[in-house]
Amino acid sequence: MRDADRPSGSPDQTADGSSLPALRFGDVDPTDSEALTRWLRARVRGFHEAEIETDADLERFASSRDRTLRAVFDDSEEHSEIPVGTLSAWETAVRLPGALGSASRPVAARAISAVSVAPTHRRRGIARSLITRELRDARDQGLYLAVLTATESAIYGRFGFGPATRGADYALDTRRARWMAGAPAGRVRLVPREELRSVAPEIDAEAHAQVAGEILRWPNFYDRMLGLTPDRRGAAASLRAVRYDDESGRPRGYALYRVGASATDPREKDASVIELVAATPDAYAALWRFLADLDLVARVQVRLRDVDEPIAWMVEDPAAVTKSNERELLWARVLDVPEALTARGWAAADALTLHVHDPLGIAEGSFRLSTDAEGRAEVARLDRPGGEAADAGLRLGIAELGALLLGGARAETLARARRVLFDHREAPARLDRMIGGERPPRLSSVF
Ligand SMILES: CC(C)(COP(=O)(O)OP(=O)(O)OC[C@H]1O[C@@H](n2cnc3c(N)ncnc32)[C@H](O)[C@@H]1OP(=O)(O)O)[C@@H](O)C(=O)NCCC(=O)NCCS
Secondary structure, three states, X not given: OOHHHOOOOOOOEOOOOOEOOOEEEEEEOOOOHHHHHHHHHHHHHHOOOOOOOOHHHHHOOHHHHHOEEEEEEEOOOOOOOOOOEEEEEEEEEEEEOOOOOOOOEEEEEEEEEEEXXXXXXXXXXXXXXXXXXXXXXXXXXXXXXXXEEOOOXXXXXXXXXXXXXXEEEEEEEHHHOOEOOOOOOOEEEEEOHHHHHHHHHHHHXXXXXXXXXXXXXXXXXXXXXXXXXXXXXXXXXXXXEEEEEOOOOOEEEEEEEEEEEOOOOOOOEEEEEEEEEEOOHHHHHHHHHHHHOOOOEEEEEEEEXXXXXXXXXXXXXXXXXXXXXXXXXXXXXXXXXXXXXXXXXXXOOEEEEEEEEOOOOOOOEEEEEEEOOXXXXXXXXXXXXXXXXXXXXXXXXXXXXXXXXXXXXXXHHHHHOOOEEEOOOOHHHHHHHHXXXXXXXXXXXXX
């Protein structure tokens, strides 16, 4: 291994102090293409993905060049220049709920991805060490939230992440779709994919401000989604793009879809929607109607939508819409309780004491949360928690707080699951009223 590749950092100490002999933690320079390729090799092996052989394969991971790449090396390995552990991180903005009726609020958060450990090195605490270090680093940098999407959802609770958004897939049977309302006044236009590149981020920004949970999409996200990167060109040939312009000609929504053979009936075709973003109810209705009216198409399928998607209410026959595969998507980890609680907007004025346990000791403590009628919160750290406990206190873990923060979980439900404990029976319901829940939070992109 060349010296330039040697990561800095503590040689064989994990973040929690246990020892991992011969392992070194450090960062890989993403602008060093050889080091980046080695890091990516480790990453694809960890996830059992195809090896990186061509430049086009590398292009799949172009966003890695803008990220912090953590690595763990094992000097006792024959190919010790290839990491045995990987993690990537970057600063993003996550939308927290606004005060009642107002836009959601983007707050800075550390996004974590590409957590992988070589199959030969699993269950020795490497992932634990990488994740713990990352969370402490984010906190040291003044961030109060970390987020990720999980391939293995059983892993992250132990590190204080809570499932914060849920999503579901939907299928619309076009033959049974009779619409409850008239068609919107704007127009749906077929557009070249390149043309959507400039307007899609604007439409996203407007749509994402209406809900909590979305994270800032990275520039390369759009190029890949629209099939404009070299590795996506082949698959993009069947991709079609439409844009919805309102009566005044302003773009308010778009959809990307492809029509292919149906998975359930070879004589039929399905439209698979890759993306459907609507900044207004009219845009939403018009795009769905366009997709449902496509000739030859028996079913429109969409992935990762809201758990309470309006399409089910837009057709006369509710059975024309099937919902499936409901699952958690965004995991949120609170790193500083007062900062996180004051960053979001609140739905009702009240005051409660929260006793928060953090298995990693990062954000632990007892806090007095007071909200006012304008949706603002004040959070005071309690030095002597015992004295306040009688006052409608709730005891919960930092992962439960992460699940509640965006409004995607209810304290009542968590209390019934015995994951939120209370002194007074009404305390979970009071917290739920403070949190509100106009619209469940959602995330539409996996990262
Ligand atoms: C998941 C993965 C990163 C774990 O790495 P690892 O170094 O073996 O994990 P650690 O030894 O640090 O274990 C950390 C904890 O997670 C648990 N854990 C690890 N893998 C798990 C799994 N697949 N399911 C449930 N728990 C798991 C361990 O039991 C351990 O718990 P403990 O510390 O409370 O005892 C690794 O197995 C891997 O690369 N898997 C394939 C890629 C992947 O799924 N990555 C996660 C993407 S979200």
